[in-house]
Amino acid sequence: MVGWEWPPNHSGGLGVHCFELCKELTKMGHSVTFLSPFPGPHTRVEGVTFRCPADAPDDPFPGAYEIRGSPGGWQEGDIERFNAWLARFPIGEHHLIHAHDWFGTVGATELARRSGRPLVMTVHSTEYDRSLGHPWKEILERERTGVASADRVIAVSEHLKRQLVERYGASPDKVRVIYNAVRPSERLAALTGSEMIVLYLGRLAAMKGVDTFLRAAARVAPRTPAPLFVVAGEGPEAPRLLLLAARLGLADQVLFLGKISEEERVTLLAAASVFVLPSVVEPFGIAAAEAMAAGIPAIVSKTSGIAEITDSVFTVDFWDVDEFASRISELLEYPTLRRAMGDAGRRSMLLEGWEARALQTAGVYFELVTGGRR
Amino acid sequence: MRIVLYLHLHQPWRLARFRYLDLGSGRPYIDEARNLEIFRGIAERCYRPTLARLEAALEREPEFRLSLSITGTYLEQAAKAAPDVLETLRRLVRTGRVALLSETYYHSLAFLLPPPELHDEVELHREALRREFGVRPTVLRMTELAYSDELARFAEGERFRGMLVEGWEGILRGMPPTHVYCAAPAPTVSLLARHYMLSDDIGFRFSSTSWSEYPLTAEKYVRWIAATPGEVVNLFMDFETFGEHHPASSGILEFLSALPRTVRATPGLSWATVDEAVALPPRESLSAPTTVSWADQNRDLGAWLGNDLQRSAFEAAKKIGVLVRKAGAPELLETWRRLLTSDHFYYMYVGGHGADAGVHQYFSSYGSPYDAYANYMNSLMDLRRRALERLGGARVPERPEWNRPR
Numbered sequence: 001m002v003g004w005e006w007p008p009n010h011s012g013g014l015g016v017h018c019f020e021l022c023k024e025l026t027k028m029g030h031s032v033t034f035l036s037p038f039p040g041p042h043t044r045v046e047g048v049t050f051r052c053p054a055d056a057p058d059d060p061f062p063g064a065y066e067i068r069g070s071p072g073g074w075q076e077g078d079i080e081r082f083n084a085w086l087a088r089f090p091i092g093e094h095h096l097i098h099a100h101d102w103f104g105t106v107g108a109t110e111l112a113r114r115s116g117r118p119l120v121m122t123v124h125s126t127e128y129d130r131s132l133g134h135p136w137k138e139i140l141e142r143e144r145t146g147v148a149s150a151d152r153v154i155a156v157s158e159h160l161k162r163q164l165v166e167r168y169g170a171s172p173d174k175v176r177v178i179y180n181a182v183r184p185s186e187r188l189a190a191l192t193g194s195e196m197i198v199l200y201l202g203r204l205a206a207m208k209g210v211d212t213f214l215r216a217a218a219r220v221a222p223r224t225p226a227p228l229f230v231v232a233g234e235g236p237e238a239p240r241l242l243l244l245a246a247r248l249g250l251a252d253q254v255l256f257l258g259k260i261s262e263e264e265r266v267t268l269l270a271a272a273s274v275f276v277l278p279s280v281v282e283p284f285g286i287a288a289a290e291a292m293a294a295g296i297p298a299i300v301s302k303t304s305g306i307a308e309i310t311d312s313v314f315t316v317d318f319w320d321v322d323e324f325a326s327r328i329s330e331l332l333e334y335p336t337l338r339r340a341m342g343d344a345g346r347r348s349m350l351l352e353g354w355e356a357r358a359l360q361t362a363g364v365y366f367e368l369v370t371g372g373r374r
Numbered sequence: 375m376r377i378v379l380y381l382h383l384h385q386p387w388r389l390a391r392f393r394y395l396d397l398g399s400g401r402p403y404i405d406e407a408r409n410l411e412i413f414r415g416i417a418e419r420c421y422r423p424t425l426a427r428l429e430a431a432l433e434r435e436p437e438f439r440l441s442l443s444i445t446g447t448y449l450e451q452a453a454k455a456a457p458d459v460l461e462t463l464r465r466l467v468r469t470g471r472v473a474l475l476s477e478t479y480y481h482s483l484a485f486l487l488p489p490p491e492l493h494d495e496v497e498l499h500r501e502a503l504r505r506e507f508g509v510r511p512t513v514l515r516m517t518e519l520a521y522s523d524e525l526a527r528f529a530e531g532e533r534f535r536g537m538l539v540e541g542w543e544g545i546l547r548g549m550p551p552t553h554v555y556c557a558a559p560a561p562t563v564s565l566l567a568r569h570y571m572l573s574d575d576i577g578f579r580f581s582s583t584s585w586s587e588y589p590l591t592a593e594k595y596v597r598w599i600a601a602t603p604g605e606v607v608n609l610f611m612d613f614e615t616f617g618e619h620h621p622a623s624s625g626i627l628e629f630l631s632a633l634p635r636t637v638r639a640t641p642g643l644s645w646a647t648v649d650e651a652v653a654l655p656p657r658e659s660l661s662a663p664t665t666v667s668w669a670d671q672n673r674d675l676g677a678w679l680g681n682d683l684q685r686s687a688f689e690a691a692k693k694i695g696v697l698v699r700k701a702g703a704p705e706l707l708e709t710w711r712r713l714l715t716s717d718h719f720y721y722m723y724v725g726g727h728g729a730d731a732g733v734h735q736y737f738s739s740y741g742s743p744y745d746a747y748a749n750y751m752n753s754l755m756d757l758r759r760r761a762l763e764r765l766g767g768a769r770v771p772e773r774p775e776w777n778r779p780r
Contacts, residue, residue: 312744
């Protein structure tokens with residue numbers, strides 16, 4: 001990926017965009033080498049490697065790739081030297097080149113031509129807009145080069161796509177619109193809106209059956225108004241689940257929050273309408289118990305231990321996607337049911353405090369220490 | 375003292391699991407095979423052995439009398455699952471010493487629906503009794519022994535001579551259940567008040583080993599009756615008391631067989647059907663501004679309409695009834711009425727007072743009241759969709775009013 005800035009040193013949306021995009025892509029199992037003019041510091045993201053001209057060992061001559069400016073302002077010749085370095089970058093195992101805006105378009109185009117790899121260019125803004133109609137010719141040229149040579153162009157809005165077609169001669173077929181997004185913490189604050197939330201909260205491990213949650217979501221999704229499905233937690237299954245969500249066409253209806261803080265967990269439980277724990281194996285299911293204690297009606301698999309201590313929960317065979325989907329729909333569809341089950345669940349969990357468990361555990365100690373039950 | 379033994383025969387059409395995703399699929403709401411299987415099981419344990427003992431008692435004891443109420447849904451299931459049971463019932467009625475009672479065909483809460491639903495269902499049931507037994511009852515019992523002044527007026531309008539009522543302190547106000555009463559707003563309607571102590575001694579307590587009177591013998595029981603002052607003692611209970619609620623191993627069937635001959639041997643006691651009992655002169659009038667029933671400790675409709683789930687489901691059924699009547703398709707009306715059967719609401723009962731909760735769970739075919747509600751609502755939603763389709767062709771159903779986003 002050819003970029004410019006990256007957190008912690010960034011001035012605009014481009015740095016955030018590259019950072020968040022790489023974070024998500026690596027979660028899905030992709031690996032990324034981020035090429036920028038500056039040596040850092042870079043906020044670390046697992047699966048992302050950083051390269052810059054300063055660490056190139058094979059300078060054709062001393063100073064050939066030397067970048068003298070900074071992300072805030074480059075100096076004369078920086079752009080040329082950055083592009084020259086890009087053009088000769090050893091492509092290795094990389095399948096694809098993705099360049100952002102105009103900085104590295106010339107070098108990326110040459111790299112793509114030389115290596116036979118496809119080129120994607122994301123346009124965040126155009127020189128026409130940035131200069132309020134007085135474009136700098138050289139930058140304009142670099143933008144045109146990128147748009148013309150890229151196999152796909154990503155525009156951050158329809159408005160931008162039209163500009164690219166009309167002013168840069170881009171073929172509409174190869175321009176895709178993918179909007180910018182907001183980061184998890186901001187999104188969490190937005191969750192308290194009116195949308196109904198169906199929540200999975202737990203580790204993303206195979207035994208948790210989160211794929212059943214996603215497949216059930218896909219069966220529920222067509223109803224209007226569509227609920228929002230939230231997956232909170234991290235784990236080894238994350239890449240597979242993200243790909244599954246994409247394949248099920250759920251991009252607009254599933255929110256993967258990753259690891260969440262205690263505070264975020266409380267926010268989520270306050271906002272959710274339905275809790276689902278579709279575990280293949282679940283000795284107890286503390287997450288469901290806590291959701292019920294928060295008054296959220298829960299659907300758990302029949303194998304969950306929690307089903308042994310309360311009737312105020314729907315139980316479903318862990319493999320029965322349609323039954324999970326039906327139970328979710330029923331709770332979304334019938335507000336009386338949602339309230340009655342939520343209230344009953346909360347009441348049943350009142351009696352399940354850790355104090356009682358500690359007393360019971362102490363009871364086991366007594367059995368041993370005093371030599372058996374009285 | 376006349377003894378009125380009245381037994382209630384009912385089986386509901388239980389719903390199959392009808393998932394939300396099944397909406398529009400055309401799947402039936404009722405799993406007929408499963409219902410008939412349940413019926414056959416109860417026939418084996420209860421209907422056949424109990425009817426055999428009653429028939430034998432009628433042959434042996436010329437004074438023995440009995441009253442039965444048989445719901446329409448019971449008759450439907452009996453005809454399919456155990457025609458011999460129906461045949462035995464016909465033989466019993468032909469003795470002339472077994473009276474039948476009127477009620478709603480579907481064992482429904484139709485008395486809470488706008489007219490003419492209650493009339494229609496009572497009429498459907500009358501027609502079924504005429505067809506199956508060739509009789510026309512003169513006494514009305516409402517679902518779960520529900521009774522109110524309004525129902526008394528209804529009974530009067532339908533020309534019934536009597537109704538059954540729970541002999542509960544709230545309505546008797548200090549008077550004993552052993553008199554014949556009449557309805558204050560409709561004096562031509564006589565009332566028979568269930569003696570719940572003596573009835574529940576058999577119905578609830580008979581097999582309870584922790585009961586101080588355990589074991590209960592016919593001799594002891596008839597002694598209690600003989601010691602009770604009054605003109606009638608009304609023993610009203612579920613037919614399934616014999617062999618189902620109390621298994622045969624409890625000795626309940628032997629107890630039943632011993633009753634008629636023990637009564638014959640006891641001076642001052644004789645039997646009466648409900649028809650004969652309501653012909654006795656009433657001693658007082660009773661008024662019931664609110665509905666009383668024979669259920670639970672509260673004797674109200676709490677067992678069916680006590681919580682939000684039950685009320686919401688019943689209100690939804692009520693609204694859909696308007697559509698179904700408008701649609702005018704007999705099969706939709708029949709399906710809707712099957713959904714009105716009170717048992718469906720009973721299954722949605724949540725928790726409650728110790729003893730009652732156990733009774734509710736015993737009768738439920740669901741894992742939980744929430745399960746019962748969701749399944750019922752799905753079926754109802756599907757019926758609503760069918761009614762709308764019938765009414766408006768390709769019209770897209772709007773979201774029902776109980777289900778608007780908040």
